[in-house]
Amino acid sequence: MRIAPITPGSNPDLAALEARIAQARGRISPLYQVLLNSPPMAEGWEQLLSAVRNRSTLPADLRELVILxxxxxxxxxxxFDAHVPHARAAGVPETLIEALRLPSLNAIESLGPLQSSALRLTDQMTRDIQVDPALMHQLASSMEERQLLDLVVTIAAYNMVSRLLVALEVGH
Known part of the structure; x- marks a missing residue:
């Protein structure tokens, strides 16, 4: 890791925040141990990601597909490894979990129309930033506005997560 993690319990000033993170997450993961170097960032991060994971209108399987x-x-x-158990719990088949590792989604035949569109959106938002207006129109016609917003926020939030993990070499 490029920034030293804070060992849970080592700083009394962080006790309340650590307790909230542990309550929401079940533990204080290496990611949160690094984030504890900046308590305001750790707190905001936990609030945002808890909302994305626990208060979204997206079906759990779709949420986990885009996160993976x-x-x-x-x-x-x-x-990826952290979310495989969540994907399995949401009913995502093992073959689909593995297929998400492929560079192209074209070879994945088991996707429903909404899953396919959501994953195309994920690829566009992550690789290109710009999103094809026709794809957004297609998603808007098959989802309520809040659900579409929740989808976009989930993709954006997990881009933030993965980019921090990669930049700081968390989990290496």
């Missing part, structure tokens, strides 16, 4: 795909596209195996 972002991790693959950004070369963040730590994040």
């Amino acid at each position: 795909r972002v991790a693959v596209l950004n070369g963040a195996p730590y994040e």
